[in-house]
Amino acid sequence: TQDGKPTCAVVFGSSTAGGAYHPALSDYTIFVENQAQVFLGGPPLVKMATGEVLTAEELGGAKVHATVTGLADQIAVDEYVVARYAEERS
Numbered sequence: 001t002q003d004g005k006p007t008c009a010v011v012f013g014s015s016t017a018g019g020a021y022h023p024a025l026s027d028y029t030i031f032v033e034n035q036a037q038v039f040l041g042g043p044p045l046v047k048m049a050t051g052e053v054l055t056a057e058e059l060g061g062a063k064v065h066a067t068v069t070g071l072a073d074q075i076a077v078d079e080y081v082v083a084r085y086a087e088e089r090s
Contacts, residue, residue, distance in 0.1 A: 008089045010082055011036035011072075014056065023071060030085050031062035031072040038065060 009026035015038045023029045023038050031038075039060035047053055058064070065072035076082035 008086055010086050011038060016042055028073050028089055029071055030074045030076055030082050031065060032079060032082050033062050033075050033077050037061050038071060
């Protein structure tokens, strides 16, 4: 923020297209396991453009963003745990 405080994004479900920018521009990002996905174009768009069939999890799920892209800083098992993690960050 302008005050110098770090920002924390919590991803509970799909963040697609413009919604994908908020987690990407945040200082710290927490994903809900097996529930949160971030991508610019979802599986139908990928299939149409490339012919490749992927699930939302394979394309932009928590595991992908924690291990491949580095977007996910932390993964929570459910909404209650993600709320606790976010509170710890504030």
